[in-house]
Amino acid sequence: MRVGHRWISKAVKPSLIAVACFALLGAGREESDDKPIPLTVPKAACGPHDNPETALQGQVPAAMRAAGFKGFNCNLELLGQSKGDGANWQTTQFKQRARGDRDDDGERDEHGNKHTRTCGYHGTASPTLSLPGRANLGVAVVDLTNPKVPVPTAYLTTTAMLDPWESLKVNERRQLLAADNGQNGGAGPEVDIYDLSDDCRFPQLVTSVAVGKADGSTGIPAAITGHEGSWAPDGLTYYGGDLREFLYFAVDVADPARPKLITTFKSPFGAGPPYANVHGLSISDDGNRAYFVTAVYSSAIDFANLGNPNVVPNNGLIIADVSDIQARKPNPQVRVVSKLTWKDGAAAQHTINVKIGGKPYVIFVDEGGAGGNSPRGWQAACAAGLPAWPFARIIDIGDETKPKIASRLMLEVNDPANCSKVLPDLAGLNAFTYGSHYCSVDNRKHATTLACGYFNSGVRVFDIRDPRRPKEIAYYNPAGTTMPSRGSNHNRAGGWVAGGPDWCSAQVHLDAKEGTLWTTCQDNGVLALKFRKGVWPFPESSTPPGQQN
Numbered sequence: 386m387r388v389g390h391r392w393i394s395k396a397v398k399p400s401l402i403a404v405a406c407f408a409l410l411g412a413g414r415e416e417s418d419d420k421p422i423p424l425t426v427p428k429a430a431c432g433p434h435d436n437p438e439t440a441l442q443g444q445v446p447a448a449m450r451a452a453g454f455k456g457f458n459c460n461l462e463l464l465g466q467s468k469g470d471g472a473n474w475q476t477t478q479f480k481q482r483a484r485g486d487r488d489d490d491g492e493r494d495e496h497g498n499k500h501t502r503t504c505g506y507h508g509t510a511s512p513t514l515s516l517p518g519r520a521n522l523g524v525a526v527v528d529l530t531n532p533k534v535p536v537p538t539a540y541l542t543t544t545a546m547l548d549p550w551e552s553l554k555v556n557e558r559r560q561l562l563a564a565d566n567g568q569n570g571g572a573g574p575e576v577d578i579y580d581l582s583d584d585c586r587f588p589q590l591v592t593s594v595a596v597g598k599a600d601g602s603t604g605i606p607a608a609i610t611g612h613e614g615s616w617a618p619d620g621l622t623y624y625g626g627d628l629r630e631f632l633y634f635a636v637d638v639a640d641p642a643r644p645k646l647i648t649t650f651k652s653p654f655g656a657g658p659p660y661a662n663v664h665g666l667s668i669s670d671d672g673n674r675a676y677f678v679t680a681v682y683s684s685a686i687d688f689a690n691l692g693n694p695n696v697v698p699n700n701g702l703i704i705a706d707v708s709d710i711q712a713r714k715p716n717p718q719v720r721v722v723s724k725l726t727w728k729d730g731a732a733a734q735h736t737i738n739v740k741i742g743g744k745p746y747v748i749f750v751d752e753g754g755a756g757g758n759s760p761r762g763w764q765a766a767c768a769a770g771l772p773a774w775p776f777a778r779i780i781d782i783g784d785e786t787k788p789k790i791a792s793r794l795m796l797e798v799n800d801p802a803n804c805s806k807v808l809p810d811l812a813g814l815n816a817f818t819y820g821s822h823y824c825s826v827d828n829r830k831h832a833t834t835l836a837c838g839y840f841n842s843g844v845r846v847f848d849i850r851d852p853r854r855p856k857e858i859a860y861y862n863p864a865g866t867t868m869p870s871r872g873s874n875h876n877r878a879g880g881w882v883a884g885g886p887d888w889c890s891a892q893v894h895l896d897a898k899e900g901t902l903w904t905t906c907q908d909n910g911v912l913a914l915k916f917r918k919g920v921w922p923f924p925e926s927s928t929p930p931g932q933q934n
Contacts, residue, residue, distance in 0.1 A: 424800060428857055435460065437459050438862075456865075457861070460921075464533050468910035470519050472507045472872065476891040481503075505911065509523065516869065519872055523547050543577045545611060549566075570628065574611075575611070576596050576636055622647070661681055665678060666735065675704075675719075677704075679700060691765055722785055733750075734752040741779075741833075744781075756771070763804075773808075776796065816877075818841050824836065827895045827897060831927065837893065839889055843887075844914070848923070862886060863912065870908045
């Protein structure tokens, strides 16, 4: 496939991370005046009547799985649930205000007291993977205004919405919901856009159209397929990640009824050796910087050389100048500002650009451990003294030309020293098990809290006010199900097991005013949870609409 535009490097060389064993990953770990930074995140202190974890942090032991996992909770309790036919990879939300309710600057009230309705949206498995007897297809729309009683109100069944994979995102400023066609990981060039401005419970279709078709009829003649996606904050550009063609793409949605492909661009590592692919992304508030990932997957990992310090890693963060796209320049170029790569993770998932205490950071989430997502990879990572399952990390971008890792949010299950205790839990499973997938913050401009969905380890919430010393404050791991959900992607060989822990793979949405959150887990569907009083929110926490992605 011809790609008309290229990455232009500013002569920034990928760092050689000399790692012979996991102990060396901690070399250079700074110490504060009083104590060293711990290897794993300090565990949450649970309250009375909680049902806390009984083994390692994040672990569901094999005996519990065999007996039928009953769930764990710590400082979070279930408020409401809408199981439906289950869920799959992603959620997004829209907070709708009463007509005429605006602050003096035209922005919505960040405390939420002017909003009359909260709507949630989540994907479900492609019709081709659904179990017989499924009631509804496509993206489920759920009224979450009363989190005790989540109410499904509609199902979106246009091409991309039948399975948007990880691309389902809302732009609050333009009051638009968009997705690309990610069916079964990547199906085609279609982008679907819905208008939420009238009543978010009943989105109105604006367009469902192929962009970049091979015949060039709707833009640049380039074949693209959906998988991931993200809005520029101004709502004028929708970016997508195409894992099948190893490229990102940018779509002009200034006129949402007529989206047009602007450009496509490859990962700067290219599609060949050293192998690297694309995945998720985030965009700066001014639209001029992109925080891309370079992702290496199991099929391209050299298991025999995981601990070899002479092998340059290619999984990590790319900071890129996308100002040509933002300015709509002809023949736009995407320029690499810097790269930061590592060996203690793989299958890079997504980024969130934030400010913590007024300083810029990127929250980065991997989807695979050092050996990727396979039993062979877990064994290889453990043998090399590297983490076998993924986690989030906080990256300091105060100097964007020299990003550096501030902290790793490792659970005890991520510690290679615990491999022998963890591997028996995963007998018969073959892909996503322990580990992170999607995270969100309370407020991108003033982040205090990180909430993440994990495979098998549930929903977990962290205090990140000190970005070098994150602390766990709460978790909720729902009970396993005895029957697979008809619209879940968990239902696959080596995936769902009766009574085993769920896949909580989607974005988590926090509400500081109510002290609640909601998300989906693939078998349990929509879950609304409430924090124990005094645990969260923090005094400085806020959850303005549009600032959690």
